Amino acid sequence: MREKGFTAMTIQDITDRADVHRGTFYAHFPDKFALLEQSIRDKFRHLLGREIPPDAGWNPGHLRVLVRTVLEHVRSLYGRCSPIDTVNPLFERAILDELGELLQHWLERLRADRADWTIPVDTMALMTSWSIFGAAVQWSKTYDDISVDEMTDRIIAVLAEGSGLTKKCNR
Template identity: 40%
Template sequence: MPVNPNDPRVKRTRRLLLQSFMELVEQRKNIYSISVQDIADRATVNRATFYAHFEDKYAFLECWMREKFQRKLEETLPHASLTDMNSLRTVILTVFRFLARTRQYMVPANVEFEPLFEIAMQKELYRLLFEWLKDRSDASVPRTTVETTALVMSWGILGSAVQWSRSPQNRTAEEMAGEVLAVAAAGLAPVMA
């Protein structure tokens, strides 16, 4: 039976699992070596409870990264939503800084999880961009165009940040965010009211 994500008990259990995982990461630094059993033991729940909330360790890790990224966006973005091009620049800069910081803490054994973490971030970026564009687009713009624009923009922002974080080459996050914003602004023109 699927769990109700709005149930306070479900929220508490998920929070407990995520917190337990963070404690294990701080101890070991190696995500790969942390098992579902380790997380369940630390959270003082059984494996069945873990699997009632998450399909597997990968679904758990995606949720963990998405929540970390959401919290970072909430810290840097007023009202945790986009309102204008300045807030879009803040989001872009946050992505660049978040990836750079995350990369500092990655150990070689964790590299296999990078694509999973990037997808989690892209989903959150897509959600944020889609909500903004849906509210700002002209009524004559088809929903599919808004969805496609949010999809392309989310992958474009994330892809630029991933590439830069792997090899900054004397370009600051601020410089890159400005360049990506210029390209993004042009890409948003067809849907912006």
């Protein structure tokens, strides 16, 4: 991919480099897009697993680590991909799905203690994942003067003010 770019890269290029037959490739992936999406998901899961404890949940400390990890990951990858390349939509979908699933898990556990919630957990997870990811993308493209720590603080502040969840989880 680094040599040719994703668009120009062929299945033959992939199988030659991996030293596997095309049939083996197709037994696991329908096309190169599926391989790339799975690779992005695996890398992001591994990164989160390294940074966030398995028993993590919605609390200020874990949320801070999550936001910072997303910011750093997005900045590291967005600089490598051409905006017109087909990689960006795959990257976006994979990261948003993984982030949304993690947040939904955290929020479902938190909701067990909250009978007064009127917004469905899946909607809250969706909106929160887009908020974090969208801010990370914009920051990585345009805010060179804002440090990762400052941007993390800003996102956490918006999440805390907008949802009240960060305050509620401290009770």
